[in-house]
Amino acid sequence: MLDNETKRRIDTARDILVGKVPDPKSQVEQITIALIYKFMDDMDAEAEELGGKRKFFSGEFAVFSWKKLLSPSLGGHEVLNLYAEAIDKMNVNENIPQLFRDIFKNAYLPYRDPETLKSFLKIIDDFNYDHSEKLGDAFEYLLSVLGSQGDAGQFRTPRNIIDLMVYLVDPK
Secondary structure, eight states: OOOHHHHHHHHHHHHHHHTTOOSHHHHHHHHHHHHHHHHHHHHHHHHHHTTOOOSTTOGGGGGGOHHHHTOTTSOHHHHHHHHHHHHHHGGGOTTSOHHHHHHHTTOOOOOOOHHHHHHHHHHHHTOOOSSHHHHHHHHHHHHHHTTOTTTTTOOOOOHHHHHHHHHHHOOO
C-alpha cells in the first residue's frame, strides 16, 4: 500500500497538470510516463551503485538520463525540448522492456510551458523506487483517485499471487 507522502506527491503532480492537461485520462498518461521514466533512471543509478552499468539510458539514449534532464545548467525550453524528444524516442530504445516501449509508443508532451514541466518534473523527482511494486502501487492509486480504475478494467495482481502462479505453472 502507498504511504501518504507518495499519495500527496501524486495529487500534487495532478494539480500541476490540471490547467494544462484537462482530460483525466491524459493526466494519468502523463504521470505514468514520467513515473516510468524516473523508475528506469533509478534502476540505472542502482546498477551503477552496485558496480554495474546503465542499461536504459546508455548509448545514444544517455543524453536523456534523468540527471541530465534536471541539470541546473539547462534552461526551461531546453528541458522542455529534451523531455519531449526523450518521450518521443523512448519507444525505439531496445534497452528497455517491450512493455515500457509500448507505453512510450504514442507518448507526447501535450503542452509547451517550460515552467509547468519543470514544476511537474520536480515533483516526479521526489519519487524513489527500491522495488517495482511501488511503481504499480503508485499507478493503482492514481487510477483510483481519478475514479477510472474499474472503468478502465485495470486491477493489479498482487506480487504474492503472481509468485504463486509462476510457482504452480512452473514455466520452462
